[in-house]
Amino acid sequence: MSGVGSGYPLTRQPIDLGQHLQLKNRVYFAPMGIDLARDGCLTDDMFAFYRGIVEGGCAMVVLANSAIDATTRLHEGGLCLYEEKHAEHLAPLIDYGRQHACPVVVQLQHYGSQGDLARSGGAMLAPSRLPGKRQPGVRVMTHEDARIVCNQFGSAARLAQQAGARAVQLQASNGYLLSSFLSPYSNRRIDRYGGSPLRRARLLLEVIEAIAEATQGGVDISVRLGIDDCLGDKGQQPALLEQVVPALERAGISALMCSAAIRETFHYMLKADPKVHALLVHGVRHIRELTALPVGFAGFTGSLAQAEALLDLGVADLVGMSRALFADNDLVNKSLSGKANSVNACRFDGNCFRDKSNPNLDRVYCCVNDKYKRPDSIRYD
Numbered sequence: 001m002s003g004v005g006s007g008y009p010l011t012r013q014p015i016d017l018g019q020h021l022q023l024k025n026r027v028y029f030a031p032m033g034i035d036l037a038r039d040g041c042l043t044d045d046m047f048a049f050y051r052g053i054v055e056g057g058c059a060m061v062v063l064a065n066s067a068i069d070a071t072t073r074l075h076e077g078g079l080c081l082y083e084e085k086h087a088e089h090l091a092p093l094i095d096y097g098r099q100h101a102c103p104v105v106v107q108l109q110h111y112g113s114q115g116d117l118a119r120s121g122g123a124m125l126a127p128s129r130l131p132g133k134r135q136p137g138v139r140v141m142t143h144e145d146a147r148i149v150c151n152q153f154g155s156a157a158r159l160a161q162q163a164g165a166r167a168v169q170l171q172a173s174n175g176y177l178l179s180s181f182l183s184p185y186s187n188r189r190i191d192r193y194g195g196s197p198l199r200r201a202r203l204l205l206e207v208i209e210a211i212a213e214a215t216q217g218g219v220d221i222s223v224r225l226g227i228d229d230c231l232g233d234k235g236q237q238p239a240l241l242e243q244v245v246p247a248l249e250r251a252g253i254s255a256l257m258c259s260a261a262i263r264e265t266f267h268y269m270l271k272a273d274p275k276v277h278a279l280l281v282h283g284v285r286h287i288r289e290l291t292a293l294p295v296g297f298a299g300f301t302g303s304l305a306q307a308e309a310l311l312d313l314g315v316a317d318l319v320g321m322s323r324a325l326f327a328d329n330d331l332v333n334k335s336l337s338g339k340a341n342s343v344n345a346c347r348f349d350g351n352c353f354r355d356k357s358n359p360n361l362d363r364v365y366c367c368v369n370d371k372y373k374r375p376d377s378i379r380y381d
């Protein structure tokens with residue numbers, strides 16, 4: 001394999017994302033909620049975790065899910081971004097990323113109907129009700145709710161900007177509020193927010209506008225786009241996004257980072273499966289054909305050789321890795337310096353995902369990385 005300074009020529013190429021981010025290579029840490037925050041604030045443990053990722057050689061870190069309001073939180077250890085103290089705790093990490101040529105992007109999240117019922121005050125927002133399903137605490141959004149949500153996203157983006165961020169990412173995948181509006185599975189509305197792909201995208205477009213206004217264009221806005229619900233014809237699919245992607249580009253976003261699956265189909269993302277990988281590859285390539293924006297791929301990329309192959313095939317402009325960089329923070333540096341053989345490989349067993357819903361755990365661990373070793377008492381089949 002390659003020596004220092006050679007090998008992985010496409011991965012090594014810098015790329016600009018929007019007006020504010022210059023990335024030194026094509027690999028980024030895709031958002032991964034490890035649940036180490038306290039009271040919604042970044043902690044020393046969390047800082048240490050991201051320091052490891054920043055120092056490992058990737059070009060950008062996307063900080064997982066920052067809840068934009070107290071009524072939309074999920075995990076106790078999740079980040080929040082609706083009070084000054086949240087921004088104050090975030091600032092040192094954003095500064096650290098900047099100093100180490102690894103910009104930190106803040107992902108903004110409204111959990112919608114997948115939030116926490118108790119914290120939501122009994123009103124988890126959704127575009128519509130799912131026929132035949134009991135959905136306790138779910139409330140169909142009114143136009144006034146949409147206005148409030150746009151303001152919440154705008155305020156959260158302003159707090160991110162105050163913390164020094166030059167870019168935010170909207171979580172519009174995995175069945176949370178923005179993606180639930182985009183998908184025909186969860187959005188059965190017939191008003192201005194539903195009925196066609198473009199109308200289903202209206203809330204996302206209004207949120208983008210609200211952020212641009214609140215930050216006076218001072219932060220780049222990327223979108224984590226759920227391109228496939230993995231429900232076949234019943235759900236979101238790349239073909240349904242053919243008008244939506246150009247509309248997002250016209251709205252001025254800086255990049256599209258693709259994701260797939262929703263709560264009902266999340267098992268597809270647990271373990272590496274060639275069929276799911278192929279669906280992702282075809283889907284992301286299709287999205288890339290619809291736009292001149294940089295497009296990111298994420299899903300089961302376990303090595304820089306695989307990232308290079310995805311770039312070479314023209315599937316995406318950037319490759320996100322979550323689990324592989326969790327398993328070995330130094331994967332990028334090791335590989336670029338000719339030491340790919342010493343990478344501590346992710347098993348893609350999905351156990352870190354399982355930690356998130358394990359009632360006996362309040363954070364995420366890894367099977368192969370001693371720094372984040374799961375307690376021996378916790379075993380999965």
Ligand SMILES: Cc1cc2nc3c(=O)[nH]c(=O)nc-3n(C[C@H](O)[C@H](O)[C@H](O)COP(=O)(O)O)c2cc1C
Pocket residue numbers: 030031032033034064065107171173224259269298299300301320321322323324352353356364
């Ligand atoms: C423990 C865990 C937490 C995650 N949290 C988030 C999140 O907060 N936001 C998000 O957009 N994706 C999240 N993801 C999805 C990842 O960004 C990524 O799309 C997925 O894990 C597939 O990439 P990988 O195979 O490189 O891990 C999470 C994944 C894992 C394993």
Ligand code: SF4
Pocket residue numbers: 323324326327345346347348349350351352353365366367368369
């Ligand atoms: S827990 Fe398993 S799937 Fe998750 S990062 Fe570690 S080895 Fe990979």
